[in-house]
Amino acid sequence: MSARILVVDDIETNRRLLEARLSAEYFEVIEAADGAEAVRRAREDAPDIILLDIMMPGMDGFEACRLLKADTATKHIPVVMVTALDQREDRIKGLEAGADDFLTKPVDDVALFARVRSLLRLKVVMDELRLREAGRDSDAEIAGDEFQGGHVVVAGADEKSARRFAGMLPAPFDASPCWEPLEALRRARETDLLIIDLTSPRFDGLRLAARARSDAETRQLPILGIVDNDDRSGMVRALDLGVTDVIARPVDPGELAARARTQIRRKTYADALRDRLEESLEMAVTDPLTGLHNRRYIISRLRQGLDAMERSGERVSVALMDIDHFKRINDTWGHQAGDKVLRGFAERLKRELRAVDVAGRYGGEEFLVVFMNAGGDCALEAAERCRAAMAREPFVLASSGESLAVTLSAGVAEARIGDDIEDLLARADSALYEAKSSGRNQVLAWRRKAA
Numbered sequence: 001m002s003a004r005i006l007v008v009d010d011i012e013t014n015r016r017l018l019e020a021r022l023s024a025e026y027f028e029v030i031e032a033a034d035g036a037e038a039v040r041r042a043r044e045d046a047p048d049i050i051l052l053d054i055m056m057p058g059m060d061g062f063e064a065c066r067l068l069k070a071d072t073a074t075k076h077i078p079v080v081m082v083t084a085l086d087q088r089e090d091r092i093k094g095l096e097a098g099a100d101d102f103l104t105k106p107v108d109d110v111a112l113f114a115r116v117r118s119l120l121r122l123k124v125v126m127d128e129l130r131l132r133e134a135g136r137d138s139d140a141e142i143a144g145d146e147f148q149g150g151h152v153v154v155a156g157a158d159e160k161s162a163r164r165f166a167g168m169l170p171a172p173f174d175a176s177p178c179w180e181p182l183e184a185l186r187r188a189r190e191t192d193l194l195i196i197d198l199t200s201p202r203f204d205g206l207r208l209a210a211r212a213r214s215d216a217e218t219r220q221l222p223i224l225g226i227v228d229n230d231d232r233s234g235m236v237r238a239l240d241l242g243v244t245d246v247i248a249r250p251v252d253p254g255e256l257a258a259r260a261r262t263q264i265r266r267k268t269y270a271d272a273l274r275d276r277l278e279e280s281l282e283m284a285v286t287d288p289l290t291g292l293h294n295r296r297y298i299i300s301r302l303r304q305g306l307d308a309m310e311r312s313g314e315r316v317s318v319a320l321m322d323i324d325h326f327k328r329i330n331d332t333w334g335h336q337a338g339d340k341v342l343r344g345f346a347e348r349l350k351r352e353l354r355a356v357d358v359a360g361r362y363g364g365e366e367f368l369v370v371f372m373n374a375g376g377d378c379a380l381e382a383a384e385r386c387r388a389a390m391a392r393e394p395f396v397l398a399s400s401g402e403s404l405a406v407t408l409s410a411g412v413a414e415a416r417i418g419d420d421i422e423d424l425l426a427r428a429d430s431a432l433y434e435a436k437s438s439g440r441n442q443v444l445a446w447r448r449k450a451a
């Protein structure tokens with residue numbers, strides 16, 4: 001996995017050293033000598049990871065990290081802080097500034113590459129989501145900075161150790177201890193973070209982590225592994241297996257809470273991106289007001305129907321429906337009343353149609369229904385059911401209690417060999433026109449009118 005890494009350190013020798021080792025692993029390395037330059041290069045060169053020295057003259061690493069994490073253009077780039085001394089206060093201060101991880105100088109190669117690989121995997125997923133997000137015109141920035149707490153399952157070898165670690169996470173965390181691997185796996189499906197004690201020989205925590213990774217429902221779940229301080233290979237194995245972050249024993253409660261917060265915050269952000277992605281896929285085919293399909297979608301389904309007819313002779317029909325005197329409703333009762341009528345109409349439409357019929361909002365108060373595998377008689381019958389359902393029951397306005405009698409007119413046409421979409425819709429439209437001009441509240445088929 002190749003990537004561009006920004007190495008920030010005020011001492012040139014340190015930068016040279018890191019560069020040599022990273023280049024040997026085919027990483028592309030760019031450099032900055034202080035906090036301000038780091039922020040600038042991060043914006044300009046879009047690195048995949050930033051290795052950030054803490055002690056620097058001028059702007060130090062904490063301040064640079066805060067700036068990077070506050071800027072939309074750089075906040076998604078993982079930051080690994082590099083500390084000269086393994087100080088608890090530094091680690092917590094760094095995590096609170098938004099750092100994703102820590103390394104202690106002199107930087108150990110094995111630890112460095114394991115961290116870098118793990119953060120890169122994560123970044124690939126996030127970049128993919130962000131890329132799709134960028135395709136939409138979103139002015140609402142996804143929040144995710146405000147920490148709201150979250151549910152944490154803490155899996156340990158026995159009740160005592162699981163409870164001890166869970167006890168290190170006070171509110172707003174909601175931490176529950178668990179000492180049964182299968183139970184932990186089951187509960188992980190409904191949690192925001194899984195913490196696993198990987199240090200007990202009586203408990204195969206790595207197996208639990210691997211199973212959580214391969215389960216579709218927990219594949220994206222952050223996992224924080226507790227490892228022994230001197231067990232470097234255990235740490236590397238955990239990260240390579242898909243554990244998202246590790247913390248060394250003896251576990252410092254403040255650091256555990258800070259790391260848990262980082263993991264949950266990142267998950268909240270990723271979940272929000274995924275939700276919005278799903279929503280935007282849905283929006284591409286759905287009319288937001290009525291929940292019916294939109295014009296683009298219904299036309300594409302009609303095209304498929306006509307293709308199927310050309311190929312295998314399946315019959316296809318359409319009904320073009322229009323709410324009678326809709327403008328009058330809007331003018332008299334306001335747009336909210338008009339919207340209510342449109343939504344109510346859509347509901348009745350869904351109730352009366354078969355599952356295979358495809359209904360969409362064609363324009364303002366005009367709706368198009370495509371009847372797959374159905375001749376004109378069948379479509380006429382269905383459209384008539386819709387008309388009757390509208391006429392049967394008035395709409396009641398919530399604001400005034402006023403009841404509105406609303407009717408619809410529709411024109412039905414069956415596709416003929418050689419039809420294109422415009423031909424077919426023109427016939428349905430001409431039948432609709434006939435229905436309107438000869439009294440409204442009725443459904444007419446095109447061929448009847450022609451007869």
Ligand SMILES: [Mg+2]
Pocket residue numbers: 009010011053054055056
């Ligand atoms: Mg320094």
